[in-house]
Amino acid sequence: xxxxxxxxxxxxxCGLCIGVCTRHNLVLVDGVVAFVEVIECDWCTxxxxxxxxxxxxxxxxxxxxx
Amino acid sequence: xxxxxxxxxxxxxxxPMSPAELEQIGSLFFEKRCQRDEIILLExxxxxxxxxxxxxxxxxxKTSADGKEQILAIIRPGESFNEVPMFDGGLNPxxxxxxxxxxxxxxGKDELDYVLKNYPQLASRVIKVMAGRMRHxxxxxxxxxxxxxxxxxxxxxxxNAGDGAGPSPQLTQRDMAAMAGTVREVVSRSLKTLExxxxxKMDRHRIIILDKKILQKIVGPFFETKVTDRG
Numbered sequence: 522x523x524x525x526x527x528x529x530x531x532x533x534x535c536g537l538c539i540g541v542c543t544r545h546n547l548v549l550v551d552g553v554v555a556f557v558e559v560i561e562c563d564w565c566t567x568x569x570x571x572x573x574x575x576x577x578x579x580x581x582x583x584x585x586x587x
Numbered sequence: 588x589x590x591x592x593x594x595x596x597x598x599x600x601x602x603p604m605s606p607a608e609l610e611q612i613g614s615l616f617f618e619k620r621c622q623r624d625e626i627i628l629l630e631x632x633x634x635x636x637x638x639x640x641x642x643x644x645x646x647x648x649k650t651s652a653d654g655k656e657q658i659l660a661i662i663r664p665g666e667s668f669n670e671v672p673m674f675d676g677g678l679n680p681x682x683x684x685x686x687x688x689x690x691x692x693x694x695g696k697d698e699l700d701y702v703l704k705n706y707p708q709l710a711s712r713v714i715k716v717m718a719g720r721m722r723h724x725x726x727x728x729x730x731x732x733x734x735x736x737x738x739x740x741x742x743x744x745x746x747n748a749g750d751g752a753g754p755s756p757q758l759t760q761r762d763m764a765a766m767a768g769t770v771r772e773v774v775s776r777s778l779k780t781l782e783x784x785x786x787x788k789m790d791r792h793r794i795i796i797l798d799k800k801i802l803q804k805i806v807g808p809f810f811e812t813k814v815t816d817r818g
Contacts, residue, residue: 523792537663540643540687543623564791566760567686570771571644573663580757583748585796 524556525568531576538568538577591616591692597665598639600712612702616692621685628683634672636693640664643689649681655779658772659727660720661686670717673699723770730773739767740777741802744787748796781805 534552544560547568554577556562566579591613595601601609619638621627627638630649638645645662659681662668671680673696694702703709730736743766747756760778764771778794781787786801787794796802 535664537644542687562791566775569759569761570775571661571663571686575761578759578761579792580759580762581792581794582757583744583794583796585748585750585799 522558522561523564524558524562526578526580527554527556528576528578529553531574533574533576535573537571537573541567541571543567594641594692595639598667599665599716600667600709603708603712604706608706612706615698615702616694619691619693621689621691623685623687625685625689626682627685627689627691628669628679628681630680630682631678634669634677634679634696636695637667637669637673637699638683638691638693639667641690641692644686645689645691646684646686647681648684655776657731657776659724667716670713670720727770727772730769731776735807736767736769736773737777737780738806739769740774741781741786741805743767744781744794744796745799745802745806 532553534549534554536549536554538554539547539549543565544558544562546556546558546560546562547554548557549555564579564581568577569579592606592609595604595609595613595616596606601612604612616639617636619627621643627645628634640662642664645668646658647660647662647668648656648658650656660668662683668683669679672678673694703713740763743758743763747758749756758766760771760774764774767774778787778789781802782789784801786798786805787796789795
């Protein structure tokens with residue numbers, strides 16, 4: 522299961538991503554953010570957009586359907 | 588929770604102020620709490636206050652007649668919004684919405700006038716913040732008006748697409764913005780437009796290219812030299 526990637530080296534635990542996650546899938550553990558999938562992540566990428574340190578990434582696979 | 592004065596010390600506008608001044612200025616602010624998705628300001632409505640985000644995140648956006656949303660800015664703790672109508676007396680130039688639970692400090696027009704009159708040194712801070720805001724908006728206007736960013740996004744998708752069988756590069760919207768020389772908000776809008784045109788489908792963490800020819804057409808003639816034989 523794909524999940525947002527968290528760079529623990531960059532995360533300063535500000536928690537902005539936790540507040541914006543509509544699925545409540547992000548929590549603070551030992552001062553940094555962790556992903557705990559409560560409801561399947563819909564890849565809205567808002568967590569990535571709000572992170573001031575670029576610590577969360579929601580990468581896309583790009584595939585051609587032929 | 589820090590007192591208003593302690594919090595204001597972390598806000599660029601007020602950082603040079605003394606503790607006594609911050610106490611006095613802090614007493615002029617009112618608190619406003621918002622729930623997720625609550626509209627804080629509506630475009631074209633009368634402006635009531637300048638706001639500073641204390642906690643949470645606020646989205647500033649405009650909506651077109653056909654309902655398309657363009658995010659102009661993401662406002663984080665310590666940052667302010669809605670200065671423009673407070674200074675020029677006009678209507679709200681954009682809408683603002685809470686992206687989760689949000690706590691704001693608001694400063695009404697009369698209180699703002701009082702602060703600027705009594706603490707004129709704040710004016711230079713305001714100009715600096717407004718200049719930074721304008722620089723961001725000029726880049727956004729340039730991208731939305733003059734540069735064919737959508738073509739560059741289409742090219743990025745074609746150049747980085749796999750067939751789904753083997754590993755292919757994974758790209759975030761931030762990556763694509765860096766590659767296209769634009770801001771993330773414009774990439775997001777470009778992807779939505781490409782989806783509406785039937786070129787791609789956003790399927791959770793996958794961007795599925797449904798019609799390569801539409802993407803190639805959007806990229807334009809220069810595309811042929813580089814990627815024609817792929818996929």
